[in-house]
Amino acid sequence: MKIALLGYGRMGKIIERVAIERGHSISIKADSKTTSLNFSDTDVAIDFSLPSTAVSNIKASIDAKVPVISGTTGWLESYEDIVSYCNEKKGAFLYASNFSLGVNIFFEVNRVLAKLIGNYSDYKLNIEEIHHTKKLDAPSGTAISLAEDIIQNSKFTNWAMDKTNADTVKIEAKRIVDVPGTHIVNYDSEVDSIEIKHTAHNREGFALGAVIAAEWIANKKGVFNMKDVLNIG
Numbered sequence: 001m002k003i004a005l006l007g008y009g010r011m012g013k014i015i016e017r018v019a020i021e022r023g024h025s026i027s028i029k030a031d032s033k034t035t036s037l038n039f040s041d042t043d044v045a046i047d048f049s050l051p052s053t054a055v056s057n058i059k060a061s062i063d064a065k066v067p068v069i070s071g072t073t074g075w076l077e078s079y080e081d082i083v084s085y086c087n088e089k090k091g092a093f094l095y096a097s098n099f100s101l102g103v104n105i106f107f108e109v110n111r112v113l114a115k116l117i118g119n120y121s122d123y124k125l126n127i128e129e130i131h132h133t134k135k136l137d138a139p140s141g142t143a144i145s146l147a148e149d150i151i152q153n154s155k156f157t158n159w160a161m162d163k164t165n166a167d168t169v170k171i172e173a174k175r176i177v178d179v180p181g182t183h184i185v186n187y188d189s190e191v192d193s194i195e196i197k198h199t200a201h202n203r204e205g206f207a208l209g210a211v212i213a214a215e216w217i218a219n220k221k222g223v224f225n226m227k228d229v230l231n232i233g
């Protein structure tokens, strides 16, 4: 497959290596200096850019009839707009806040735990995410996915970075040099605590998941997520 890398930073460079190892080639390496995108020799696009550039990259790919996956976080206020755009244009689009297999299994465990404990008022709930200091958005996209899954499976009705009431999932974001990504979901009561934690040791898992998702979407039409790709849950 010929892959357009829309974003050639920390993630784009690792995705390039993983994609080549899996027999693909790179048709575009777009970064902040890129002024236009020519998709004529591209089978699939992978967007890992900036919160401010993801929407235009995704729309440009859909306009060019190139299936596109995006791992960029921090642009989700436009997600429904992109879903409509993709459906209207009969394109193919997949967003994942986290492409790693481990985190997608962690999402499943989080949903089960929310169903089991999320309606007991004895337990206070806290999500903590830790990332490197260069990260532009907070909270992380993964923490938002965890919170939204808890909201769908428990008494919690919303999430916020400052806890406002008992129905709010509180998310704490910490920034520490070089941390690739750690997420902790903690339920705490007077008598005990239950905690689940995912720690990324490096960015390889995100990159491999993104390339697998790009291979999967290449000949499809529609709007998808990682549950479709991994067939879990």
Ligand SMILES: NC(=O)c1ccc[n+]([C@@H]2O[C@H](COP(=O)([O-])OP(=O)(O)OC[C@H]3O[C@@H](n4cnc5c(N)ncnc54)[C@H](O)[C@@H]3O)[C@@H](O)[C@H]2O)c1
Pocket (backbone or CB within 6 Å): 006, 007, 008, 009, 010, 011, 012, 030, 031, 032, 033, 034, 048, 049, 050, 051, 053, 057, 070, 071, 072, 073, 074, 096, 097, 098, 099, 100, 206
């Ligand atoms: N979903 C996941 O699994 C996952 C994993 C890691 C990172 N991320 C997210 O991916 C994004 C990128 O992360 P990163 O660590 O590679 O960041 P980075 O800052 O290292 O890279 C971003 C790149 O985008 C480029 N860019 C700027 N304007 C652009 C444009 N108009 N078109 C294309 N590229 C442009 C920049 O030049 C830079 O090279 C972030 O939003 C991050 O949160 C997601």
Ligand SMILES: O=C(O)C1=N[C@H](C(=O)O)CCC1
Pocket (backbone or CB within 6 Å): 073, 097, 098, 131, 135, 136, 139, 140, 141, 142, 143, 180, 181
């Ligand atoms: O390095 C980042 O930035 C990461 N972003 C994603 C998020 O916001 O959840 C995934 C983990 C790494």
